[in-house]
Amino acid sequence: MAAAGRKGETWTPPPPGRHVYDYPRPAVTVDCVVLGLDADDLKVLLIQRGLEPYQHTWALPGGFVLPDEDLDTAARRELREETNIEDVYLEQLYTFGAPRRDPRGRVITVAYYALAKLSDYRVTAATDAESVGWYPLDKLPALAFDHADIILRAVERLRGKVRYVPIGFELLPPRFSLTQLQRLYEIVLERQLDKRNFRKKILSLGLVVETEELEQGVRHRAARLFRFDKKKYERLLKQGFEFAI
Amino acid sequence: MAAAGRKGETWTPPPPGRHVYDYPRPAVTVDCVVLGLDADDLKVLLIQRGLEPYQHTWALPGGFVLPDEDLDTAARRELREETNIEDVYLEQLYTFGAPRRDPRGRVITVAYYALAKLSDYRVTAATDAESVGWYPLDKLPALAFDHADIILRAVERLRGKVRYVPIGFELLPPRFSLTQLQRLYEIVLERQLDKRNFRKKILSLGLVVETEELEQGVRHRAARLFRFDKKKYERLLKQGFEFAI
DNA sequence: GTCATATGGTGTATCTTGTACACGAAGTAA
DNA sequence: TTACTTCGTGTACAAGATACACCATATGAC
Incomplete structure (x- = not known):
């Protein structure tokens, strides 16, 4: 949380009152908007603040x-410390520095956004000392500081980027069905897509490849699972290839 | 310039050694990448540092x-103070915070990029106490701090954005010929465009409208001047219109 | 094992948009 | 008048986007 009290960890804080500067300095924090994809919507990972x-x-x-x-x-460390999330796609989002965004004084926060495979992190209600939870974007609770603005901007960024950069895959497990992938785009872009056209388009890019596996544990015909060929994408990138949905 | 000594201006610095914090704090600066379009290339506005x-x-x-x-x-103020540039398109770019990017200690800089009509700012060589100058991107001098990285990122951002958002017009005077506009896209995107196709595309969007004016002072047939219809763009934006070149 | 149910997986015809390409018109300057 | 330079325009073809419906395959209940 932005400008929260420091948590213990291994780092020992210096004695207070020892840092003296000629000019006033803001405090600098990082905040992370972790987005995850649920059955029917995008969710954001929130924690409940333990301190004033x-x-x-x-x-x-x-x-x-x-x-x-x-x-x-710093962003990865905080994510690990506060939510146990590691190894996610993480990208700097925007820096928020309105003079009174934190009641304690000048705090500038560098916001990040992360995309997580929600299934990997079933912290669905409370886990830790503070609670942690996934909230659907259209049912956010009241939020501290300007965190609602930060989330808004993260979602905008994801929406803008998902069509031109293959980051959507970061929200899915390594093996996914084309229906799952289509649902992802429908949720993020907030519009319906035609099944046949979507498949034609996706497969024509040649970056999503069939595996031998089938969906498990469904009560109807199982879908074939595919995977994103990241190496191929990186090769094509260097040749000026442009991903676009 | 990032983390330079503060310049005089009207602001009176507080007595030194007065700002005491419990934890160490970084200094925070803003830096601006001002890009301008010349006859044949993109240029960036640089200043020569007066201090260590x-x-x-x-x-x-x-x-x-x-x-x-x-x-x-802060970004607009510094731009005005150091280069006399005002009223430009300005957008936050990225925050650079590598621990040793500044030899004096921890300095985090929030970088901005601006697009200027270069013809408005003929500061071509030196102007002020320090010198100010426009440098073509492929002939940059040695740069202080990590400023070369910052410029690189600004150009990337411009390249990525110019095709989907009508920001290119910020680099041109209010009235421009279609040839000028095409040259802008060719320079920014670093590839040749077909004249007839470019015009067809641009005019089909309906956002670039003909004026009564003609190009002046050229030694050949004068081109018709056009203008960007910003109001119309904003109206269309609200209806979900997508600009794309 | 048959039937009901649910999702998976596939192709074609049409429209729209992108691309490739060349020349006469209009103005200036000698 | 001529030479020079840039302006401004249209068409034919290829590629890509869109609209649209039905049988296949698995499960679970009876």
């Missing part, structure tokens, strides 16, 4: 950037 | 964010 300000209010996972730590590293 | 570190080295205009100042405001 906004105690008990839901907020984005995040916290202070350490003195010798890269911004990306 | 990197004294006399070329750098991006920028400086510290004031305690009660929004980030965008």
Whole structure:
């Protein structure tokens, strides 16, 4: 959460009152918007704040950037510490620095967004000391700070990017059916797609390849599973190929 | 310039050594990549640093964010103070925060990019106390800090965005010929476009409208001038219209 | 094992958009 | 008048987008 109290971890805080500067400096935090795909919608991972300000209010996972730590590293560390999420697609989103966005004083936050395979992280209600939970985007609780704005911007970014960069796959398990993939695009882009045309288009790109596996545990005909051929994509990228849905 | 010494201006600095915090805090700056379009290429506006570190080295205009100042405001202020540029298209680009990007200590910079009508700002060689100059992107001088990376990212952003958002017009005067517009796209996208197809496409969008004016002072047949209909664009945007070249 | 139910998986015809391509018109300058 | 330079235009073809419906295959209940 932005500008929350530092949590313990292995790092030992220096004695207070020791950092003196000629000019005032803002505090700098990172916050992460983790988006995950559920059966029928996009969800965002929130944590419930344990400390003032906004105690008990839901907020984005995040916290202070350490003195010798890269911004990306800070974002990944906070994500790990507060939600146990690791190895996700993570990208810097935007930096929010309105002078009064934090009641304690000037806090500038570098926001990140992450795409997670929601099935990997079944933290569905509460897990830790603070609670952690996935919330559908259209039923967000009241949020601390300007975190609602940050989430909005993350969703905009995802919507804009998903058509031109194959990041949608980050929201799916490694093996997925074409129906799942289509549903992903329908949810993110908020419009219906034609099944046959979608398949034609996707397969024509040659980046989604058939596997031997079939969907398991469904009570109807099982769908074939496909995978995204990342290596091929990277090869094509270098040749100026453009992904587009 | 990132994390340069503060310049005088009207603001009076507080007495040194007065700002004390419990935890170390980074300094936060803004830096601006101003891009302008010349006859044959994109140029970036640089200033020559008057102070250590990197004294006399070329750098991006920028400086510290004031305690009660929004980030965008800080970027515009620095641009005005250091280069006299005002009223340009300005957008946050990316935040650079590698721990040792500034030799003086931890400095995080929020980078912005701006698009300017180069003809409005003929600061071609030196203007101020420090020099200011436009440099073509393929002939940049040695740059201070990580400013070369920042410029690279700004150009990438422009290239990615110019096809889907009508920001190219920000680089042209209010009235322009279709040949000028085509040249803009050719320079930014780094590929040749077909004249007839380009015109057909542009005019079919209905956002570039003919004026009564003709090009002046050319030694051949004068081209008709057009203008970008921003109001119409904004109206269409609300209806889900998508600009694309 | 048959039937009901649910989703999987496939092809074609039409329309729209992108691409390739060349020359006369209009103005200036000598 | 002529030479030069850029302006401004249309058509034929290829590629890609869209609209649209039905049989196949698996499960589960009876």
